[in-house]
Amino acid sequence: MKSRNIVALVMVVALLLAACAPAATPTPTPRPRPTEPPPTTAPPTVPPGPEIDCMGAEGEQVTVLYQWSGAEEEKINAVLKPLVDACGISVVATTTRDEAVLDTKAKSEPPDVLFWPSTAPLTLYTDLLKDLDAVGADPANYADYWKTMGSVDGRWLAVPVKADIKTIIWYSPANFELFGYEVPTTWAELEALVEDMVADGNVPWSMGLESDAATGWTGSDFIQDILLVQQGPQYVMNLINGTVAYNDAGVKQAYETYGKWAKDDMYTVGGATGTVSTPFLDAIYKVFSDPPEAMMVKQSGFAGGAVAAQYPDLEYGVDYDFFAVPGAQGMQGGADFMMAFSDSPVAKAVVAYMTGPAGAAQWASVGFDLSPNMLALGNYTDAALIKKAEALAGAAGFTPDIGDSIPAPFGTAEWKAIVDYVQGIDLDTALQGAAAAQADALQ
Incomplete structure (x- = not known):
């Protein structure tokens, strides 16, 4: 959250120069075990830890x-x-x-x-x-x-x-293997993978903006990662400190990239309606359900624990895993x-x-x-x-994380811009409101 x-x-100020548990299981009753014979040789010496x-x-x-x-x-x-x-x-x-x-x-x-x-x-x-x-x-x-x-x-x-790092994408290695998909290593490869999934009749993304009063934060994280790919970390920092306006052309480009996927039911579960109405945890689960509703979900490190708690029979590295957002010029996180x-x-x-x-x-x-x-x-x-x-x-x-680093009025306006845009509001209009809140908050 x-x-x-x-x-x-x-x-x-300090950053400008810089270029989330499994369900508890009952304690088993220990069974009697035979007494082990004494070792015939001395146990190996354990190297001492750092001084x-x-x-x-x-x-x-x-x-x-x-x-x-x-x-x-x-x-x-x-x-x-x-x-x-x-x-x-x-x-x-x-x-x-x-x-x-x-x-x-x-x-x-x-x-x-x-x-x-x-x-x-x-x-x-x-x-x-x-x-x-x-x-x-x-x-x-x-x-x-x-x-x-x-x-x-x-x-x-x-x-x-x-x-904690957020610039990661969760997926099922088993499903990737089933359909012959490979983990992308560049942004162009990710875009091509998404198109291949659509061509195969699979939905690439599961997205969920719903988070009560904080609805929109998952979109903010996704867009920030796109900005790290397209513009780089200094650009992100300039949005946070206000030296780049939130309706700048670079922001618009990132929103358009995000919107292509978030608003279309070929690319994300339920299209725009699904993106806006799906709770963020449910968006994670959809990728690992049987059968899966989507192939990937962009979410931070806590998603692994959420998957393990929801699907305790799944094995990390086999049934669920992650890869870093390819092409990102740095990591976002806390x-x-x-x-x-x-x-x-x-x-x-x-x-x-x-x-x-x-x-x-x-x-x-x-x-x-x-x-x-x-x-x-x-x-x-x-x-x-x-x-x-x-x-x-x-x-x-x-x-x-942009949302954790800006004044509340600006953050709320950013989330609103994301939700409005996904729901069909003109992008320039949506970004204008966020940019005005940015200017007011950082003047």
Whole structure:
């Protein structure tokens, strides 16, 4: 589900220079098993994991603030456990999604370490944050665009610890094999594949814009990926910051590409009516039903979990899989960033751990989405995460989701423009309304 975060617009300043669980199963009653004979040889020696530097913080307490709760909080605790065990530190956490709480804490009793789903705090608390270079962070483990994203006036203040990618398309390998389709590697190949599917009597796409008050966000994601193909990441950033108007010719081209598929029942399930009225989760399910209603669905990483929950008998890599949008000049997605309000030994220990090899390996093994730390590669155990991590590592850049990065009035107008256009409103008229909202919101 989309979140609407007005403050997240601030992250654009740092970005301008840069080029979602399976259903629970009953616990089986263990059956008696025979006693195993003692080994005749010594067990193999397990190589030690990466060394953890406590920075002289043994036995100290670290305060952290983040938005994670429930299962996500359990995962961050699991990520930090090797550091806690090795150094004997204790973690005192505050979890909140309220920006007012963050603001109050930052200005009165700031946490040693902050984890936040945008770089907005960079501008809000620039003078309070510590330079990451001085608190143990290793920039060599991150792509240059991540460091650019987390810098203000030459100061590196935020580093990503968690990321999710959206520039992907889900499909059934079994169905592709059945019809002789191959995964496209260029945008032209994707367009040709879509036409081949239509010629075979198959519906290429399943689309669903319906999401209650947020209806339209899936269209925004799809159009952004088309923009990444046709125009590139800087163009996307310029739409977010307002230097390119939302009714620009490049936007119109992307809408026309999207509309060709979204409005025609030869290309998407139910045509325009189906696109507008289908709930976004149902759009995912249609590709993997028996028989399938469509061949592909453009959706972010959480779709794999949705498929596994809806169809527990399906196997990842056989019955459902994904490929990166071919031809996209970068990835769109979301990220959580780490910032330090303290340069104490325990704060340094956390930062050094999270940005080094030990933290990267643990993050990947826990499977808390993706770590932008390049040292995490090779440590994932989940097959889907392995593939997503490779896609992220190979990306030329990373752009935030437009809908998560613009003021609410502009975002609402963008969604309306998408729905109106699919329903038959003249494109220039639809885009004019969104462009006016963009100008008002960013003036």
